Amino acid sequence: MTTMTEASVREFKMPDVGEGLTEAEILKWYVQPGDTVTDGQVVCEVETAKAAVELPIPYDGVVRELRFAEGTTVDVGTAIIAVDVAGGAPAAESAAAPAPALSPSPEPEKKPEGRQPVLVGYGVAASSTKRRPRKGPETTAAEVTVRAAVQQELNGHGPAPVPTPAPAPAPATAEERPRPLAKPPVRKLAKDLGVDLATVIPSGPDGVITREDVHAAVPAVAVPEPVAAAVPVAAAAAPVAAYDTARETRVPIKGVRKATAAAMVGSAFTAPHVTEFVTVDVTRTMKLVEELKQDKDLQGLRVNPLLLIAKALLVAIKRNPDINASWDEANQEIVLKHYVNLGIAAATPRGLIVPNIKDAHAKTLPQLAESLGELVSTARDGKTSPGAMQGGTVTITNVGVFGIDTGTPILNPGEAAILAVGAIRLQPWVHKGKVKPRQVTTLALSFDHRLVDGELGSKVLADIAAILEQPKRLITWG
Secondary structure, three states: OOOOOOOOEEEEEOOOOOOOOOEEEEEEEOOOOOOEEOOOOEEEEEEOOOOEEEEEOOOOEEEEEEOOOOOOEEEOOOEEEEEEEOOOOOOOOOOOOOOOOOOOOOOOOOOOOOOOOOOOOOOOOOOOOOOOOOOOOOOOHHHHHHHHHHHHHHOOOOOOOOOOOOOOOOOOOOOOOOOOEEOHHHHHHHHHHOOOHHHOOOOOHHHEEOHHHHHHOOOOOOOOOOHHHHOOHHHOOOOOOOOOOOOOOOOOOOHHHHHHHHHHHHHHOOOOEEEEEEEEEOHHHHHHHHHHHOOHHHOOOOOOHHHHHHHHHHHHHHHOHHHOEEEEOOOOEEEEOOOOOEEEOEEEOOEEEOOEEOOHHHOOHHHHHHHHHHHHHHHHOOOOOHHHHOOOOEEEEEHHHHOOOOOOOOOOOOOOEEEEEOOOEEEEEEEOOEEEEEEEEEEEEEEEOOOOOHHHHHHHHHHHHHHHHOOOHHHHHO
């Protein structure tokens, strides 16, 4: 890998965009070498095990180099793009560069006065500021000796004297550290990147932490580069297919599909699934849907049978709250949730994802309709954020849109129940003692039998069916 030595070149590293993910695939570059970029401009789209995410660049400047081609999976913390910035910001330290000899002096090099860029583990010298200790394992005296000897031999000199490692500065206590000064957008950025502002060395006026300070404080993942990594991506030999390409196509399992497969296998073989079914006359619900479409309070919102089914599920959970729970194996506890984050299974080109509506239990019908519309459109565009798929408590999967009568859905990991909604069809039905054509559907509720016994699961499914048969119960029960 090429190492930038010019002082004006900054390297942007692959961030962790999904709460602990270790890698991401570069789906598309939006810039090329020579293009001018500005702080906050989206330069590429990456896919993690949770979703596709667009990455903004934190610098102003000109793109010098794209380190990886589209379709490449890159470890978090690896530099993916180099930008020639204005103002002479120092280049980031390359993971492939040889380690310099450690100085025995604990005194940091003094910088010119004014605002100075800050790199990971370094900062502007100031009498009131302590250096932030580097993360990771401490350097031992033996490691210092080896590094110094190797560097001395590389420079063509004789054996190097053994330097004395600098003593580690004592971390400041909570009483010694004042509340970090930063604007709200910078605080949000720090939260998204998992950076503790108390550990960031400010470079702005009056000790204010800037966006650049936060980006510089993102802990890098040191990944040793093999010699073969210096070969350009395009020069790597293509693998020889061991199958008949005219008769078979093989698609690598990665990203969202890989994560979904692992989650489903884990759920199926961890939670004892039970599925119950009920067939229900939803004619009155379908009539109510048509009436709501004409309601001025719901104009422009997504009004369909799924909206009322979701509301019916929320009412059933309110009447039977114990089903809104999870199993904590580590602590051997049942966790009862006093909120409902309603997941909606969505089929996308990248695979099945389950974003959820936060605090759905507290939303009015118009608010629920608005949230459903945003969730579906975002999923179809492939823009669902990792945070939107975290923390779900119960899920709905609408297999009826594919003309399927029902199914036996697998639980979303960490949840106790999932409701499958079948196709709504005109069928002969006994209504008021006579056989008439009615709108009928079949519902299936799968639940974790460790948490939910047959009585509780049956009560929840019966309540949902009763509401859809007589939607006025939304008012009397809700």
